[in-house]
Amino acid sequence: MQATKSFEQAFLKHLLRGCRLSAVSYKSMSLQERKSAIKLSADVAMASARGGRKWTRGLITKLSKEDEHRSFLQLILGTEYGRLTKPCHGSWKIPRSKKIVRRSLRVCSRRKNNLRAPHGVKSSVLARTLVEKRTHALKRLVPGVESLDGYSLLDETLDYVISLRAQVDLMQKLLTTFEASKLGALSKCTLPERKASFVGK
Amino acid sequence: MSSRRSRVSEEEINELISKLQSLLPEARRRGGGRASAAKLLKETCNYIRSLNREVDDLSGRLSALMATVDNNSAEAEIIRSLLRS
Numbered sequence: 001m002q003a004t005k006s007f008e009q010a011f012l013k014h015l016l017r018g019c020r021l022s023a024v025s026y027k028s029m030s031l032q033e034r035k036s037a038i039k040l041s042a043d044v045a046m047a048s049a050r051g052g053r054k055w056t057r058g059l060i061t062k063l064s065k066e067d068e069h070r071s072f073l074q075l076i077l078g079t080e081y082g083r084l085t086k087p088c089h090g091s092w093k094i095p096r097s098k099k100i101v102r103r104s105l106r107v108c109s110r111r112k113n114n115l116r117a118p119h120g121v122k123s124s125v126l127a128r129t130l131v132e133k134r135t136h137a138l139k140r141l142v143p144g145v146e147s148l149d150g151y152s153l154l155d156e157t158l159d160y161v162i163s164l165r166a167q168v169d170l171m172q173k174l175l176t177t178f179e180a181s182k183l184g185a186l187s188k189c190t191l192p193e194r195k196a197s198f199v200g201k
Numbered sequence: 202m203s204s205r206r207s208r209v210s211e212e213e214i215n216e217l218i219s220k221l222q223s224l225l226p227e228a229r230r231r232g233g234g235r236a237s238a239a240k241l242l243k244e245t246c247n248y249i250r251s252l253n254r255e256v257d258d259l260s261g262r263l264s265a266l267m268a269t270v271d272n273n274s275a276e277a278e279i280i281r282s283l284l285r286s
Contacts, residue, residue, distance in 0.1 A: 016280055019267060034264035035257075042256060134242035141249045151209045151217065157245060158221050164252040165224070171259040178266045 007049045007163075011170050014045035018076045040069065044076055046167045048084060054152075055160045058144015060084045221245065 018041025022034075029037070043063060047056040060077075064070040064085065074081045138153070139145055142160050145153055218241065225244045236244070 031264060035261045038264050039257060039260040042260060130239040131242065134239055134246065137246050138242055141246055151214055154217050154221060158217060161224055161249060168252055168255045171263065175259060175263055
């Protein structure tokens with residue numbers, strides 16, 4: 001499963017715009033500050049490139065909590081900012097699905113655990129508590145999903161993970177490209193010049 | 202408001218679960234059997250944390266590199282080539 005081409009383009013555009021916007025004080029910025037600015041730009045880029053999910057709204061809202069971040073976000077996103085932070089109306093997936101998810105997942109855990117259940121304690125009770133604990137942990141990791149459960153929660157999580165992977169891949173691509181161009185510059189031949197010499201031949 | 206059309210089928214849920222599992226790094230090693238809910242949630246959380254760490258690391262490396270990129274035309278060329286690929 002991959003993110004789309006349009007996601008790639010939107011992500012890179014926003015990331016580079018964000019980096020350029022914060023480049024004003026680059027000379028006076030510490031390495032840590034620059035790193036935070038890039039991370040912030042990357043997260044904004046990811047959320048806005050995807051758009052329209054609970055987690056994208058949750059992420060932008062979370063990032064806007066700090067005042068200085070908010071104005072930076074408004075700069076990068078422009079009119080999109082209003083759309084991305086608009087409160088979401090209820091999902092069409094009904095809460096009843098929570099029981100179906102638990103039931104279908106618990107069947108597997110019971111098949112594996114029923115021979116080793118500790119004396120007097122039902123394995124399904126243990127499994128349920130652990131599932132609850134880990135569900136809470138997941139909700140802390142995926143932005144904007146506190147009110148979701150079952151299918152909706154997994155659906156948002158899947159989308160978020162796919163987008164995170166794309167974010168990593170694209171930043172890696174960008175890094176590789178910059179590094180390659182640096183090596184090219186070191187050999188005293190910049191990219192545009194090299195291209196021009198090819199055309200000449 | 203509960204119409205039959207908006208109800209989620211078990212099939213849809215199973216599909217979602219297996220899609221999520223196929224993304225996780227552990228999925229390659231495991232055979233056919235499906236993991237428990239607790240395991241799936243744990244591995245998903247771990248995976249998200251590791252992806253966040255990667256982004257953090259890449260941000261650091263990018264910031265070190267971008268500090269030295271001051272040639273605007275080279276940067277524009279890079280951007281153009283990336284958007285083309």
